Amino acid sequence: DKKGQTAIAHTNIAFIKYWGKADPKLNLPTTSSLSLTLDEYYTKTRVEKATEDSLLINELPQDGKRVHQFLNILREEMGDFPPLRVISENRVPLSAGLASSASSFAALTAAVAKFNNWDLSLEELSRLARRGSGSATRSFFPGFAIWEKGTDDADSYAKEFKTPELPIALVVCKISGTVKKVSSSDGMRRAQTSPNYAAWVDESAQQLAEMKKALFSSDLERVGQLAEANALAMHDLNLTATDRRFTYFNQDTMKVLEQVKALRKEGYLAYATMDAGPNVKIITNQEQAPKIKAYLAERFRKIQFDIATPGPGISYE
Ligand code: DP6
DSSP states (O other): OOSEEEEEEEEEEEEEOOOOEEETTTTEESSOEEEEEEEEEEEEEEEEEOSSOEEEETTEEEOOHHHHHHHHHHHHHHOOOOOEEEEEEEESOGGGTOOOHHHHHHHHHHHHHHHTTOOOOHHHHHHHHTTTOGGGGGTTSSSEEEEEOOSSTTTOEEEEOOOSOOOEEEEEEEOOSOOOOOOHHHHHHHHTTSTTHHHHHHHHHHHHHHHHHHHHTTOHHHHHHHHHHHHHHHHHHHHTOTTTOOOSOOHHHHHHHHHHHHHHHTTOOOEEEEOSSSOEEEEEETTTHHHHHHHHHHHOTTOEEEEEOBOOOOEEO
C-alpha cells in the first residue's frame, strides 16, 4: 500500500502541428502530428492519497478544474481510486509561453497509473493522457513521437518515431509581452472556421509523410523547411478564421522571424516554429545553435534565449 508516486514527463514541440479537433470531448484531432521531446523542460508530479482531490503547482494551490475533470475521466475509464493530492513541479518557463499542458498531463497520467498499479503500455498511457490535453499524448516518448489521429477513442494515441541519431537542437526565443491569451482549445475552434482549414488538413498529411522521410535521411534542412511551412500555415488559419480571427504573434515574433530569414541568407540552418504564444523556436543543429543564440542575443537585448536538445521519455521516482 503506497503512500504516493512520482512521475517525470518532458515537454514536446510539434514539428507537424495538432491544430483542430474532430471530437472536442475526446480530443480526437483532425490531423496526425509529430513532435520532438525536449531535455531541458519537464514537469515532475507526485500524487498522494488524500481525503479530497487537490492540486499544487510550484508550491501554489490551484483551482485546477481541468485536473479535477481529468482525474474523474480516469476513474470512469479505469475504475475508482481514492482522492489524490497532486503536487506538481513545473520546469517549463511559463514566461516563455511554452506549453506546459503536454508535460503536465503526461506526468499526471503516468503517476496516477503507477500509483494504482495499472499495467499499461506507453501507448495506453498516451491514449488516456489525450483526454487531459492532446499534446500530452506525445510526451511519453524519447526523441520524436507521432500521434496518429486514429478514428475513435480506442486508436488515437502517440508512438515513438525512431530515427537515426540526429544532431538537432532548438534555439528557444523566450518572447514575453502583451498578447491576448487565447487557449489552445478556443484557438483551434476558431481556426477551424477558416476557409483554408480543409486544405490545411490535406497539406498536413503530405507534410507529415515528407517529414518522416526527411528524418529518416537525416536531412535537417528539409525537416526545418517542412516544420516552418506547417507552422506558418497553422498560424494563417488563426488570421483567416471567420469566427473572431486572431494571432498569437506580436512585434517581436515578427522581428525574430525576419532574423531567421536573414540567418538563412548567411548560410545558417535556421527554421522557425511557433505554438499558442508569441515565442519562436528555431530548428537548427547542435553545432550552430550557440552561434545563432549569440547572433540573436546581440540584436534582441530583451529576449532570453535557451538551447534545447532531444529529451527522454517518461520516468518515475
Ligand atoms: C499549438 O494540446 O494544448 O501546441 O488538447 O486543447 O489541450 P488541448 O490542446 P493542446 O494544443 C497544442 C497545440 C500546439 C500544437 C501541438 O502541440 O501540436
